Amino acid sequence: MTTILKVQGLQKRFGKVQALSDVTFNVEAGEVIGFIGPNGAGKSTTIRILLGIIKRDGGNAEIFGKDAWKDSFEIHKKISYVPGDVSLWGSLTGGEIIDLFMKLHGSGDKEKRDYLIERFELDPRKKAKGYSKGNRQKVGLIAALSVDSDLYIFDEPTSGLDPLMEHVFQEEVEKIKAAGKSVLLSSHILSEVERLADKVVIIRQGEIVEAGTLDELRHLTRSTVTLETEKDVAKMLNVKGVHDFVQKDNQGIFSADHKYLNDILVEATKLGVKKFEAAPPTLEDLFMRHYEG
Incomplete structure (x- = not known):
């Protein structure tokens, strides 16, 4: 070019x-x-x-x-x-x-x-x-x-x-x-x-x-995951790579390190996945990463 x-x-x-x-x-x-x-x-x-x-x-x-x-x-x-x-x-x-x-x-x-x-x-x-x-x-x-x-x-x-x-x-x-x-x-x-x-x-x-x-x-920041499972989704709380876990009704919403996404999916399947959505970080997320605080 x-x-x-x-x-x-x-x-x-x-x-x-x-x-x-x-x-x-x-x-x-x-x-x-x-x-x-x-x-x-x-x-x-x-x-x-x-x-x-x-x-x-x-x-x-x-x-x-x-x-x-x-x-x-x-x-x-x-x-x-x-x-x-x-x-x-x-x-x-x-x-x-x-x-x-x-x-x-x-x-x-x-x-x-x-x-x-x-x-x-x-x-x-x-x-x-x-x-x-x-x-x-x-x-x-x-x-x-x-x-x-x-x-x-x-x-x-x-x-x-x-x-x-x-x-x-x-x-x-x-x-x-x-x-x-x-x-x-x-x-x-x-x-x-x-x-x-x-x-x-x-x-x-x-x-x-x-x-x-x-x-x-985007690899520098975490994706936001929304997960709904048949069993208690709170069991994802201590899975490696899961951060800032919040439970709303049957859904768990958390940030996920990209390198642990496969491990997170494996643990989620044990609970019976009904919904799994992963949203990559936005430009605003990348921007705020350098200016927060």
């Missing part, structure tokens, strides 16, 4: 604050990377370095094989970016701003622009000063999605959008991916990342603490 974005050992300090101490990850062609972490973890600082807005203190950051700082002008010709709070020119209409962004980028599809305006239910004739936060986000998203880019960088792009518009955005990202384009998606909406991302990068206090596909990361 072709590496579109490469970050290696990225470092950034603001005065006495070490914002980034060791950030390393790649984005390959046609890949959607979910970049997650709480406020202050270093997501936006990393993105600002990638965009050439601020200069890194150490490490490397490359897009399309070019240096993110030195070659930012060339890089910007092939990327689209939407921040979490889009600022607009209040005296211009939404439509005028979208056209201006497309012109500044140097490419754009007017038919796609009109299609996206309809999909996102934006009134393009209204002055930007009268727009809500959600409508400002729509302007940024429509402008970014109306141009042909090889890399799309979204930093909390659906902030302020209602669930219906979030769904529209997700569908458009899936189309980008199907077209072989790459996406770096920073989002607090973990269900959104779980639906769209091929891989997840979790950042904590300026360092990457986990990276990989959801399937690769």
